[in-house]
């Protein structure tokens with residue numbers, strides 16, 4: 001049997017006038033997968049979702065759900081349900097009626113719909129909330145109602161449009177985990193959009209990084225983080241240092257980039273052939289930078305620099321340093337381990353840093 | 366709890382014009398009319414207290430039949446206006462954008478730049494036997510002779526619906542405008558048909574607007590005078606005509622006052638029933654209007 005998919009997009013294009021909001025996007029989502037679309041504001045994520053849900057028609061291309069083309073199928077006939085950016089709970093109905101709404105639309109009797117709605121509310125941790133008015137719920141509870149309202153219909157695919165956007169930070173962290181758990185227990189396919197890379201990295205099985213209407217790269221969170229395919233992905237997913245310079249030398253996969261100041265960075269070519277003299281971008285993750293008080297401790301590393309701490313960004317385990325370094329226009333960002341003798345470092349102190357050639361991703365600009 | 370005396374004085378001064386206006390123009394005349402309605406004429410210029418004027422209403426079939434007819438026709442006109450105004454308001458509130466929306470509202474407002482009398486006369490030009498519609502039908506050969514469209518219930522209803530339309534559209538469009546588009550989309554997304562979404566989401570949301578518009582149109586219709594008289598002619602039989610006749614033609618002010626009170630009672634009762642039926646409170650409704 002061929003590998004089955006829940007959702008396939010084939011060369012989907014959506015134009016608003018001359019502006020292509022979604023430009024030639026193709027991807028597939030496997031059953032039970034948590035698939036995220038990550039991109040900056042205005043890149044066309046919502047437009048893409050709305051086409052899958054059936055609120056917009058693609059200008060060209062095909063959208064298939066379980067191998068059935070959805071072109072021309074109205075929103076209320078598609079086996080997809082959407083959790084809206086604004087949640088869009090029905091304010092004129094109680095919590096129970098909100099959840100039962102979809103069932104009664106399908107012709108399920110009132111009594112049975114109510115019973116199934118109550119069971120669903122119990123599963124999302126809202127037992128006994130059926131009679132409540134939707135305005136009398138907290139943000140997290142409203143969130144769960146919006147999801148329960150979709151899941152009760154047992155859809156092939158649930159679309160979530162930045163559902164955590166309106167929540168405060170603490171609740172958002174909590175809901176991230178809860179959403180992932182809900183998805184696992186119901187084993188429903190989720191397509192999730194967000195502009196928050198940490199949300200996408202934490203929850204997803206696979207992520208598509210979107211920019212200006214097109215997909216830059218599709219892959220697992222680790223792939224995106226460690227092997228970005230484009231400069232956009234390298235800078236959008238996770239923290240990174242980004243330097244622009246010219247290719248100074250390239251041979252046998254080894255590549256060196258000369259910054260405008262003359263400083264040279266040794267890196268590795270990642271499959272793209274680089275031409276000497278062309279402009280290039282080099283990326284290094286802050287956690288790939290080793291710090292030491294003596295330069296001798298870094299002797300094994302090809303890239304070694306010396307600088308002065310310009311800021312200590314304390315954030316527990318995510319603490320980092322900004323280091324003013326000779327040869328670099330902007331301070332270099334490096335993760336500061338909270339154990340060891342460097343943990344107590346102060347602004348103004350001198351420090352040595354180094355990183356391997358493998359840690360440097362070079363792209364032609 | 367206790368406000369400082371000077372703030373209370375300010376409040377009093379601020380409210381004084383409104384209180385005066387209410388008192389002089391609304392409460393006072395109605396108290397007068399109420400008192401008047403309970404005085405019976407026993408001899409020329411001799412009046413005594415009594416319920417005779419009200420008894421007269423119940424014993425004379427013409428009066429209470431006209432009364433009932435006015436009530437039923439007004440409800441019918443209100444319902445028709447609502448049914449006609451709903452799609453228009455829906456279009457103005459949800460589909461039309463920017464300038465088009467302003468244009469449409471202006472278009473609804475346009476007929477009200479001329480007086481009600483002129484508007485009604487306009488309808489007469491169209492509908493009378495020698496009028497435009499009759500002429501066109503004849504000229505196109507659809508009918509052999511002239512047709513009189515005036516002086517029947519249809520003409521009266523047409524005129525009243527036309528006059529009430531704006532007052533229904535505005536509160537309806539207001540109510541519909543505040544409906545979040547995503548809520549409607551969610552209604553479809555979860556499998557609702559157009560009809561389900563309309564019935565379970567759009568109409569419940571618009572309910573305060575529906576009730577507000579209906580109350581306004583009903584009140585305007587019940588109390589209308591020119592339209593039923595001009596378009597209905599002898600067959601108009603509107604209760605306001607009876608009041609007019611008592612006050613002006615018969616010079617029987619106490620009888621007219623009693624009719625006036627009954628009409629007030631009728632509108633209040635029907636509005637109250639309407640509010641009860643739809644489960645709306647007067648407060649939320651007034652906010653919408």
Ligand SMILES: Nc1ncnc2c1ncn2[C@@H]1O[C@H](COP(=O)(O)OP(=O)(O)OP(=O)(O)O)[C@@H](O)[C@H]1O
Pocket residue numbers: 016021039040041042043044045046047048195
């Ligand atoms: N109905 C429309 N008519 C014209 N342009 C539109 C329409 N809807 C969206 N656009 C444009 O398409 C682009 C993508 O919009 P979209 O709403 O998909 O962005 P998004 O990625 O969801 O952004 P956000 O993260 O801010 O929600 C934007 O430039 C927007 O202005």
Ligand SMILES: [Mg+2]
Pocket residue numbers: 045046047085161
């Ligand atoms: Mg969006």
